[in-house]
Amino acid sequence: GKSEEPTGTPPTTQSAEPAASEAEPTTTGPWTIGMSQCNLGEPWREQMNTDIEQAALKHDELEVIFKDASNDTLKQRAHVEEFVAAGVDLIIISPKEAQPLTEPVAKAIEAGIPVIVLDRRVIGDRYTCFIGADNVLIGREAGKWIVDQLGGAGNVVELKGLMTSTPGQDRHRGFREAIEGTAIDIIFEADMKWLEPDARKEMESALARSGEIDLVYAHNDPGAHGAYLAAKAAGREDDIMFVGIDALPHEGVMYVKQGIMDATFQYPTGGAEAIDIALTILRGEEVPKEITLGSRVFTQDNVDAGGEPIGGES
Amino acid sequence: MNEIHQSESRHAPTDAAGAALLAMTGIGKSFGRHRVLDDVDFDLRAGEVHVLAGENGAGKSTLIRILGGVHQPDGGSIRIAGRLVRPRSPREAAGFGVAIIHQELSLAPAMAVTDNIFLGRERTSGGWVRFGEQRAAAGRLLKRLGLEVDPGRLVGELPIAAQQMIEIAKALAFDARIIVMDEPTSALSEPEVERLFARIADLTTRGCGIIYITHKLEEVYRQADRITVLRDGRKIITAPAAELPAPALIRHMVGRELVEHPVRREPVAGEVRFRVEHCTVRAASRGRPPVVDDVSFEVKRGEILGIGGLQGSGASDLLWGLFGAHGRRATGRVKLDGRPVALRSPRRAIRRGVALLTNDRKQSGLVLSMDVAANATLASMPRISPGTWLSRRRELELTAASTKTLHLRAASLRQPVATLSGGNQQKVVLAKWLNTRPRVMLLDEPTRGVDVGAKREIYQLMDEWARAGHAIVLITSELPELLLMSDRIMVMHRGRLTAMFDHDEATPERVLHAAMGGS
Amino acid sequence: MAGKPDEPALSTKPATLSELRRLAAHPATTALFALLLVLLLGFIFSGDGAFYKWTTHRDALRQASVFGILACGMTLVIITAGIDLSVGSVLALVAVCFSLFSIHWRLTPWLAIPACLAIGTACGAVSGGIIAKLRIQPFIMTLAMMVFARGLAKTVSGGMKVSTAVANDDGTYRYVDVPQIFRMIDSRLLGDNISVVSLIFLVCVAVSWILLARLRWGRYLYAIGGNEEAARLSGVPVSAMKVLAYGAAGLFSAVAGLCQAAQEQQGDPEAGTAYELTAIAIVVIGGTNLMGGRGGIGLTLLGTLTIGYLEKILSINAVPEAGRLMLTGIIIVAAVLLQRRRA
Amino acid sequence: MAGKPDEPALSTKPATLSELRRLAAHPATTALFALLLVLLLGFIFSGDGAFYKWTTHRDALRQASVFGILACGMTLVIITAGIDLSVGSVLALVAVCFSLFSIHWRLTPWLAIPACLAIGTACGAVSGGIIAKLRIQPFIMTLAMMVFARGLAKTVSGGMKVSTAVANDDGTYRYVDVPQIFRMIDSRLLGDNISVVSLIFLVCVAVSWILLARLRWGRYLYAIGGNEEAARLSGVPVSAMKVLAYGAAGLFSAVAGLCQAAQEQQGDPEAGTAYELTAIAIVVIGGTNLMGGRGGIGLTLLGTLTIGYLEKILSINAVPEAGRLMLTGIIIVAAVLLQRRRA
């Protein structure tokens, strides 16, 4: 998320140094790609790996080694070191934290191995290419959508993701910016730590507290679904709207299709894009330093049409 | 049997005597609403041995625990060498020159002998322990007590007898003026007891005062300069040993005339009930000689077979092996009423009608967290839980019956055994085995830490069981008990059977000689 | 109390007296204090009166139920002086299997449920067997099982939640109905007044109570926890009883797993993480001693309510995460302090 | 074991003989087996020869160091028959404070480090004091501290990572340098051949070894774990020693926290979650008994290497998460089985 990018660093506009030139000059492969995922515990990251896998399958000159840091920064740092030691041709990393992984990534670059940073940033510009979506923007879009759904006024419950994590903070910030100055008030907010059972518990508390709830904004789809189950158990699911984020095909999108959720905002994994960029780099061609993925919104009306794009270009 | 010992009373108190070392006055103590000590006076002079006598639960240990700073008295005062003191912790008490050999062994099993001996009083220079020095000192100390054990060995590996000697060494390790011994010989055999008495002798000559608690009358009259009797937490009398002959002493302790132990029943020579052939028990760690080496014997219905031996004789190991408690370590053939039985586990042994009362009730006898009834019925659950459903009624009935025959003294059958006095705890263990309706009883130190009255009762019970046709194997480190109770006496040394005597041909000398390895 | 020599051992009067004393100082009494303390908090901080609504209490009980079920098994194990860290992972494993069987394979509950219970019991029994026979410390054995079962759950589920969105071969997804059995377990009875999972929890409590207080085996479990050596020498089948205890813990974990899956309408291989700590906390707050040999299931029931209400009260007052954690810590200590005489 | 007879010691020259036997069956020997077993795995599955590179071993040691430091404190506590679940949270609390002091407040290490160590020690000492004085079971007390310290860490950090991206008042971020001390702790010495954190770990091992094996206090800790009542009767200052043990555990957690912050170059309030389990596993795999009274720091050193290498080997072979978990479970049991004679 952007918030971790210090404004001090110049957003390098010009293209990356042709990393491939340091790598062996072959432009046909075969190539080995090391992929370090920070935590496969989360479905969204599972999806990211799947996307990468699917994309890579289409190119049999590519072999991808997956590693899972199971949510431990230092483990992920070790991954990078191991990839460098093993001399892979390119590294894709979806960092748990910006700060701690900045230097390991830089070291890899120094070792002449191009690095694609997925989803979360590293600090500075010592990487080859960043691919990611903007959580603040998505939060803002969700906010806007909610505002005009509720006609600018209503009682909203916000079920926050782990607030010590950047996505949680950004989806919160963007949302609050959007509803700034409207008559929408947040009557209940709690940290459900991305977990469905917790979301359900908190929603039950919200229901117990107040009779008037128009909409639930959850920082991820499982959260929204948990809230829905709670409302359903209280027999109030029909007078409440449920909005979530992530829009995984088998989660959020499904829920919208089933009419459980009213809207979900896609947080793209960038897995497929990563492989395309990787090939470009490996072939020695130039790539942009930054790729901001666009997001899509899925609602009852457009879900079957595959949703509508919002925000940034893609 | 007590009279014989009165004659050979200890040397007269030395001139050092008279100087009052300790004066406890008006000591009172209650646990909850249970008054354990009531206005007890007790004093100790330099150079004397002051025996504290009383039934189980009389309050002896509690009194000296107060002196040792373990319990705080509800009332009363303590003066040591004239100075008014109030020991709030064992550490403080030690500071006042009080050393206590506790009735319940207070050792850390996983620590080496040396570490245990110096625990709390390490020889250090600036916090750093001087191990070499300690080890040497421990070695000397143990030698003087005649315990041939490597000071580096873990205490837990030693048998209860060796542990008790270490407990003693611990108390003697630092020079205290007041030394309290709470049943120090309850698991010791003759020679060790003698060595202890020798130490006591030169401690008193050096002007220390000794408080000695025991249930063994012969020890009382060999040691005591003065005797104080407690009963139900009250002081009954303090008198010079000479003025308090055994019958009077017992009367004071028990508070009633005690039925003399009847003359020995004539052994009803029934047919063989329990035959053991070539029993051998391997040592726990390989590379060591077997602890029991090819022992064969038989016990008839209605017979009491006594096993004599010094510690290390392997007698306990033998019983553990026969009971299946040593698992595959034990080999040999066992016949019960002529039918061969494989005693592979205690569970099976119990089913076949064999019972083993071990020599350490805290470690392997009682479940201290459970109450009297639960402990008394633990080995006979099927009797009180037909089809696994537990019948509390039967449980209480069974317990009541068995504990009554043993004259157990407890507030209720639901009292936690942890709060019973030593003797009464022993009775609970006996009750447990009674309830299994055993055909063969293996008793390892059954009267350990049991008071005169209870001891008589246990003797009578053993006779009754014998009359009822049970076969009884008895290990005891008390020679008089061995000679009194056994129809036949088998003597062991280092795991080997060294002699077998009939009741009449057994004399203390011959038994001891065999126990030392002579045959 | 060291009665007169002539006084019969089983004298009715002191017996009844001590009965009374025991009642006064009974663990349950002190465990009750702890619960009342927490309830008091609820009355003071009622979250805009939410605490005065019956539904709040109904939901509090529902939320506590899964933990309570785990705690029942944990109690059995702890009484034998053991511990079971694997309950959370076994819960996840069973939740995944149950979803797989019911949602994807469309098995009838009559097959799916017994199969799931068997899986859970097996996990527990294996731990118990190894602990008893190979003498591995319960903590480390169940720690290993905890890691292993989690891995198994991820393998079975292919690392993804097993939900009603089923993958087609072309990578797209199709939606299938939530199985009837899921809805049943997640429903309420007695005019919407009590959740089925809460009832299941109470059944588990009853079963464990019978086992502990009314059956021979219960006595054996206490004996093993109090003094394993003495128990063995008294003919208690120690190994079998340990397998029983851990097997039962596994069984209860499985039951909890069914409830979890039904309430989430999916099998999440990440479910139940760190639940074992909550379960243990519940048992100990109740007053059961981790040293073994003491305690009981009634205490665990009280402990479940204490922890459950604590959670609920913090939640309806929307206390922010950081504050929640700190308060939880403080209140746990406060609650246990009410029983320090027992520890 | 006590009171249960065993083979005669009265054999000739028992000292030397038993010396030999003790060496042969010494826990360290068996702990070594476990380590060798894991190393063997490494030689077989070398991850394209990565295992034969020195750097791999250097990094394995570095990764294991933080856990090893925690395990040192855990060993002290476990030897007193206690346990400390709060080490992970205390680590996080200290990491957050250290980053706050060093990055945001720009304090000199000479102030920041002592302050952090004090914080950690305080947390431990509080647990120890309450456990000793108010007789709360270690498990539940440190569980409460674990929850509390986590909450405190989140409060202090304002619920965000304390990183070199410092928030301006206008909500934007400004980037400040990574403090020198961070870089120092995270650097390598002896010609890049060993990480500083590894050295710190070894220092912690040495300190604990002196405490346990050479100082009077060590004897006291063992005695308390072996037989607390006996220790008290022998005049051991039990309460003080418990405060010492848990205080030391807190201190080591603080040291680990410093290392964590330096390596992450930030203070993450979520850091160290579930580290306590790893630390305990390390101690037990080494061969130290959770029942207390036995074990030593040398064993913990071996345990640290065992676990550390296990992690590394699974990682260089890119074993997928699910498989890794299952393997870990199996190998832990296998390793401990090599020592079941001890348990």
Ligand SMILES: Nc1ncnc2c1ncn2[C@@H]1O[C@H](COP(=O)(O)OP(=O)(O)OP(=O)(O)O)[C@@H](O)[C@H]1O
């Ligand atoms: N901690 C305790 N709590 C409750 N009651 C206790 C406690 N300790 C001792 N008692 C009771 O105090 C009484 C005296 O116990 P004490 O151990 O002093 O007897 P004793 O004279 O030493 O007996 P014995 O000769 O068997 O050792 C007993 O009735 C015992 O049940």
Ligand SMILES: Nc1ncnc2c1ncn2[C@@H]1O[C@H](COP(=O)(O)OP(=O)(O)OP(=O)(O)O)[C@@H](O)[C@H]1O
């Ligand atoms: N002096 C000693 N030093 C060390 N160990 C000893 C000593 N005496 C006996 N043992 C231990 O005692 C064990 C056998 O003791 P056991 O209890 O079987 O004999 P016992 O005569 O029944 O002793 P007790 O009379 O105490 O029951 C031996 O294996 C040995 O370990």
Ligand SMILES: [Mg+2]
């Ligand atoms: Mg006594």
Ligand SMILES: [Mg+2]
């Ligand atoms: Mg013996």
